[in-house]
Amino acid sequence: MAKMMVVALGEEDKVESAKKQVTSFIDMKPNHWAYGYINVAKNLGIINGYPDGSFGPKNTVSYAEATTMIVRALEYENEVKKSTEYWPNNYITQAKKLSLYEEVGTINSNDGAKRGNI
Numbered sequence: 001m002a003k004m005m006v007v008a009l010g011e012e013d014k015v016e017s018a019k020k021q022v023t024s025f026i027d028m029k030p031n032h033w034a035y036g037y038i039n040v041a042k043n044l045g046i047i048n049g050y051p052d053g054s055f056g057p058k059n060t061v062s063y064a065e066a067t068t069m070i071v072r073a074l075e076y077e078n079e080v081k082k083s084t085e086y087w088p089n090n091y092i093t094q095a096k097k098l099s100l101y102e103e104v105g106t107i108n109s110n111d112g113a114k115r116g117n118i
Contacts, residue, residue, distance in 0.1 A: 001061045002041040003034055005073050005118065025055035032057055034083045046072045060112035064088030067095045067109070070118075074098070 008013060018039035019030070025042075028035060038055060041047045044068050048091045049055045059068075068091045071080060076094050083090040088109050095101060 001066060001077070001113075002047060003037040003070060005046050005069055006037045006040045006044075009044070011044065014043070018043065023055075023089070024054065024084055025049050027054040028057060044073070045077070045092055062091070062110050063107045063113045063117075064109035066113040066118055067091045067100070070100065071095055071098075 002113060006015065012059035015036035017036075021039050023030075023035065023039055023042070025038070028038060032038075034057065038057070039048070042049070047055070064087070068088060071091045071094050073076070076098070080090050080094050085093060092109060101107070107117075
């Protein structure tokens with residue numbers, strides 16, 4: 001998902017130099033294939049990781065997590081901050097305002113996001 005976001009934003013030119021950066025995620029190793037993409041996504045504010053400092057590179061991305069990344073990539077973070085809702089509802093509400101779920105239909109925010117839907 002991090003790679004998809006970096007590519008979609010046209011930020012691939014930053015990946016090589018991001019491979020040389022020290023990551024803030026406790027479970028990421030420099031030899032991981034997505035290390036540079038994850039660093040770029042972190043630098044762009046698209047991902048934050050988990051509260052324990054991990055990223056979970058082997059985890060399946062949930063619809064809630066994917067929605068959060070997409071809304072951040074589209075630069076609607078300030079709109080989300082105005083919401084009185086808590087995560088993930090604040091991001092899901094913003095995504096619905098942007099019609100991002102229009103072609104996806106009903107989803108469970110905790111389910112693993114399907115690549116085709118993303």
